[in-house]
Amino acid sequence: MxxxxxxxxxxxxxxxxxxxxxxxxxxxxxxxxxxxxxxxxxxxxxxxxxxxxxxxxxxxxxxxxxxxxxxxxxxxxxxxxxxxxLSMGTIEQTDNPLDLALTNDHQFFTVNHGGATVYTRNGAFNTQPDPNNPNTLRLLTKSGDALLGTNGQPITIPAHYQSLQISSSGAISVELANGTRVNAGQFGLVTISRPQLLEGRGNSLYALPNLAQLGIGLNDVVQPVAGNAGSVAQGRLENSNVxxxxxxxxxxxxxxxxxxxxxxxxxxxxxxxxxxxxxx
Structure with a gap:
């Protein structure tokens, strides 16, 4: 009993x-x-x-x-x-140039969260003036974390831009007020080959555990997305897959x-x- x-x-x-x-x-x-x-x-x-x-x-x-x-x-x-x-949620058209969706279900944006690199599929981004340079804007998540480029550094774009275009590979092209178009960097997209290792950090952010303790190398889990293999869709957002x-x-x-x-x-x-x- x-x-x-x-x-x-x-x-x-x-x-x-x-x-x-x-x-x-x-x-x-x-x-x-x-x-x-x-x-x-x-x-x-x-x-x-x-x-x-x-x-x-x-x-x-x-x-x-x-x-x-x-x-x-x-x-x-x-x-x-x-x-x-990791199945895809429905894609919603927003026509906001800073709204991005990933159409490949294993690709993620890289984000600096408290000094650590984390990953997200929430593409609802915004800009904020760079406190160190008034002529540039920082590209941030809704929770205020900096988005990282292919070089691992926070992405910045020129202030007072006229239009902004983002290609499927994540390359950022900005048209200035005088009509000049400049390259403002590229999103650091990655593919997570072992998504079950991801741990939630809130605000749709995911982090990896201490891979060394598991005997796994970072390259075995995270691979940079090749330039022609990106799946960025501008002006759209991916809804929850619940x-x-x-x-x-x-x-x-x-x-x-x-x-x-x-x-x-x-x-x-x-x-x-x-x-x-x-x-x-």
Missing amino acids: QRQMMASAVTLGQVQQQLATVADNIANVGTTGYKSRDAKFTDLLFQQIDNMTPADVDRTDATNRLTPSGIRDGSGARIGDTSLD DLTKEMADLINLQHNYQLNARSISIGDQMAGLVNGLLR
């Missing part, structure tokens, strides 16, 4: 974690460039209890049954993995699972009370 209650209690904690994952997906259904996560359950340690020897088992039953004889006593379930879904219908269905199922396990603990406690009453 106690083992059954412990297994249910352990599973309750894991169901709560998956509920948090689903709730996070639902909360970000309108977040530009957000990628949903999906939690998968696996069994904890279990014990196979065999009370019958092969000689005691009916031969006909042993031949026809599809499951092993005996009882498998488990310890509950846990979340084995939370996978990141499937609200699926998330709501998962939420209902998880609530039922939570209620079932909570009810199991309650019934187990009542039965233990009855047994204790009989022994007095």
Whole structure:
């Protein structure tokens, strides 16, 4: 009885974690460039209890049954993995020259976040005057982080420009007020070959863990996008890839699972009370 209650209690904690994952997906259904996560359950340690020897088992039953004889006593379930879904969200036309979408689902923009290089697919960018040079503008994310170019340095463009064009490779071309067109750099696009290593940092930013501790080289995970292989679409934004219908269905199922396990603990406690009453 106690083992059954412990297994249910352990599973309750894991169901709560998956509920948090689903709730996070639902909360970000309108977040530009957000990628949903999906939690998968696996069994904890279990014990196979065999009370019958092969000689005691009916031969006909042993031949026809599809499951092993005996009882498998488990310890509950846990979340084995939370996978990141990199499938494309819908592309929305905005006609804002600073709105960019990536049409390749494994490509990312590089961003300087607190001195560390992180990655994002949220292409809703804006500009801000450079405090060190009033004649230039810094290209930033909505949260104020600097976008990085192919040289690993923050991207700046001339102030008081007349128009701005960005090619599919991420090259930035600016037309000045006098009609002169100048090259203002290129976005540092990268391809993430092992996206399941990415860890969320909020504001649609993703970072990699300490790869050295995992025995993995950075070049094995992050590769710069070749100049002709970029997938930048100017004047568009990629919406969240959250499937609200699926998330709501998962939420209902998880609530039922939570209620079932909570009810199991309650019934187990009542039965233990009855047994204790009989022994007095």
